[in-house]
Amino acid sequence: MRDTDQMLIACQGGDREAFSGLYRIASPQLFGLALRILRRRDWAEEALQECFVTVWRRAGDYKPDLGPAMPWITVILRNKCLDRLRREKPLQPLDESAAAERPDEGPSPLEGAMANAEAKRLKGCVDELEGTQKTSIMLAYYEGLTHEQLAARMAAPLGTVKSWIRRGLQRLKKCLEP
């Protein structure tokens, strides 16, 4: 049985079986992520559909020597989710009341993720960030918030939020370096 990298490479050659196999293996994880970000089943279904259509059409853009298939596909999926969120709420700060509607879920998914070595390493590095860096990065990832929306949610100036994100990402990268 081929792995996802090989299946995606086969898609480049128009291999429909490989595409079908890739969907079987990858769609549950991607759909779960879309549901988490979008909160609406209909939007998540659309995002997943758009993702795989793009995966098929743009399979040629995937360069196996740069990295594995799943992260490449995940970037596509998340971008479809973000496109949807921004269509509905174009880059404006969130209403405070809209923020209140979102139920408090407690810890982010990463908190519970001890599944493998990479997850533990990332979680360890995320935990070493400053509180505001960690919060802004988690909100950006799991809720798809823009800089402006983060500034509103965290009651901070735009420039400060941008710097939290940028510095937080730099620190993560450094922490994760072998």
Next chain:
Amino acid sequence: MTGSELDDLDGLAGEYVLGTLAGADRVQFEAQLRLDVAAARAVAAWAMRLQPMADAVAPAIPPASLWQKIVGEVGLPQKPSRRGWIALAAAAAVLAAVLFVGDLMRQPDVIGIAELAPQGGATAFTVSVLEDREKLLIRAGAVDQLQSQSYELWAVPPSGTPVSFGLINASGETETDVPQDKRALLETGVTLAVSLEPQGGSTTGAPTGPVLFVGALSAPQ
């Protein structure tokens, strides 16, 4: 590229993957990505770094119809059944089975699965073979409710003589036990079919009404 240009590129790549690069900046960066290997490399590295965040979310099974929509949109033709045409399929064309990986933590052990549909149509029934062929779980999808008729499930082995697996519900889920002597029929590749019968099912031991939905049984991998 200078050191600080690389830092800028890496910063952009990180924000692109995180999702905070938006609007015109994102469009511009995406254009750069297609032409500039250094940008593509930086994005791939960030995608790998943050992948555990995606993996940490619980998976969820998308609806079976979604795959049909994808296939329709990219224009993939349907494959004919590996077993070819059978007499029983005169009223309905065979549609290739689509595998559907269940979340093992939420479902019993699925050892075989088939999606039964009319040609080009939405899945009408999904049949899962559970636990060493002792049970079938049939989930109704896009299917008409019946008044004074019944849907009956058949397996059609290579010999061509259909064997009944009983009546199935037109909505929700049906779970049925598979009698010992029928378990061997549920092998990978066997054709499953649903026919329209009088209320209570066929009395002849063979389908008496039209075969509406067909699919092939495949093993999860």
